[in-house]
Amino acid sequence: MDIVLLFGEQGSGKTTAALRCAQKAWQANWRVSGIVAPGEFAENRRSAFTIIDLATGDSMPLAQRNYPSAVRAGSFGFYDAGLKLGHAALARARENSTDLAVIDEIGPMELHGGGWAEDVHNIIARGVPHLLVTVRPSIIAQVAAVFFPQAAHVLVHAKEYKKIFYHWNLNATVWQTR
Numbered sequence: 001m002d003i004v005l006l007f008g009e010q011g012s013g014k015t016t017a018a019l020r021c022a023q024k025a026w027q028a029n030w031r032v033s034g035i036v037a038p039g040e041f042a043e044n045r046r047s048a049f050t051i052i053d054l055a056t057g058d059s060m061p062l063a064q065r066n067y068p069s070a071v072r073a074g075s076f077g078f079y080d081a082g083l084k085l086g087h088a089a090l091a092r093a094r095e096n097s098t099d100l101a102v103i104d105e106i107g108p109m110e111l112h113g114g115g116w117a118e119d120v121h122n123i124i125a126r127g128v129p130h131l132l133v134t135v136r137p138s139i140i141a142q143v144a145a146v147f148f149p150q151a152a153h154v155l156v157h158a159k160e161y162k163k164i165f166y167h168w169n170l171n172a173t174v175w176q177t178r
Contacts, residue, residue: 001124001128001130002129002130002154002167002168003131003133003148003151003152003153003154004130004131004133004153004154004156004164004167005133005134005135005140005143005144005153005155005156006018006021006132006133006134006135006156006158006161006164007134007135007136007137007140007155007156007158008136008137008158008159010046011039012157012159013158013161014104014105014135015037015038015039015104015105016158017134017161018036018102019036020161021100021132021161021165022034022036022102022132024165024170025099025130025168025170027170028170031055031097031098031099032054032055032098032099032101032102033055033089033090033092033101033102034054034055034089034090034098034102034103034104035051035052035053035054035086035090035102035104035116036051036052036102036104037049037050037051037062037063037086037104038050038052045065047064047065048061048062048063049061049062049063049064049076050082051085051086051089053085053088053089053092054089054102055093058089060079060081060085061081061082062078062079062082062083062085062086063076063078063079064076064077064079067079071083071114073115087119090103090116090119090123091119091122093119093123094119094125094126098129099128099129100128100130100131101123101128101130101131101132102132102133103116103119103120103123103133103134105134105135105136106120106133106134106135106143106147107135107136108139110143110146110147111139111142111143111146120133121147124148132164133147
């Protein structure tokens with residue numbers, strides 16, 4: 001498994017970079033699965049997240065600031081339906097013959113066993129050929145220790161995401177996925 005940790009602070013473009021990598025992989029005829037969660041802004045601050053299933057294109061609200069929910073991360077409450085869509089998308093990523101699985105993002109919630117943690121472990125156990133994970137710089141070491149303790153991984157800043165194209169040979173005219 002070839003693992004890339006795409007890192008950057010909040011608002012640095014990790015999700016946009018992950019989407020661009022997925023688009024480049026689709027252009028190379030890779031089978032792409034997983035999730036991205038673009039943020040929405042109101043009054044110059046993040047107010048909500050939408051979740052997108054990269055295999056189906058389905059999307060729905062994932063979390064909203066001050067939403068009353070049993071599942072919380074900071075001031076954000078999570079919608080059950082959004083979590084369900086995410087879990088289904090990540091299950092598809094491990095069950096299908098996926099060339100690239102995308103997980104946007106592994107954060108503090110996953111480090112404590114919540115959110116996508118079980119899904120991430122299942123995807124790793126299956127061993128998809130390529131895994132792209134977004135993560136904040138402050139927790140890279142923790143994420144690597146919890147989820148990839150034996151696996152080598154490449155670190156790429158969100159602003160330098162095109163390096164991933166070269167790392168995975170996505171700029172090549174002819175590409176073989178295995």
